[in-house]
Amino acid sequence: MESHDHLFKVLIVGDGHVGKTSLVHRYVEERFCKSYKSTVGVDFALKVLPWSNTETVRLQLWDIAGQERFTSMTRIYYKEASGCVLMFDVTDPSSFRNCRRWKEDLDSKAQLLGSSPIPCILLANKCDLSPWQVSRERVEMFSQASGFIGWMETSVKDNKNISESMRMLVENMMASRSIPMSPENMGSSFKLNEVAAPVASAHGACCSGGRSDP
Secondary structure (H helix, E strand, O other): OOOEEEEEEEEEEOOOOOOHHHHHHHHHHOOOOOOOEOOOOEEEEEEEEEOOOOEEEEEEEEEEOHHHOOOOHHHHHOOOOOEEEEEEEOOOHHHHHOHHHHHHHHHHHEEOOOOOEOOEEEEEEOOOOOOOOOOHHHHHHHHHHOOOOEEEEOEOOOOEOHHHHHHHHHHHHHHHHHOOOOHHHOOOOOEEOOOOOOOOOOOOEOOOOOOOOO
């Protein structure tokens, strides 16, 4: 039986201190720690998922530092992305407000063929903490109005909805890849508005605690 590998580049974006690096370490290494060093530019991780008897999904996770938001560098980081996780901290309303600009920046710089947005899921992280500073109704309205594939409450610390949210994103990326393409578009599954230079590796370390993240 012939096997197939699917490689997807997934962006992890959002303001600093919302839990992005914690998410990556929890998802890839199944661990959580309170100490961390701030991500500088972008950090990388790989997650391999046995998807079916004949298919394997490989996720290249790009953990993009919060201070990179809305800069020209994001165009380089977004190149060839297949999907995105946009995260905010439910106890920090400014991190939620900035999600609008993160999503607009993403949609303007990376699309699928046909100029449709790449699949993006919105994560309301640190749901184990209270009080929430953003209502669930407001998150739902924003998710629907901004073209997300959906949103989930997550707690990296408690490992709540981490695998579930990533599986939802992978299912959408797989569906996007299976959409029939016209002959002139065959052989590629993404489009970037402008040609960007190759990305140089940057360095980060460890995962964050319950309220901090690069």
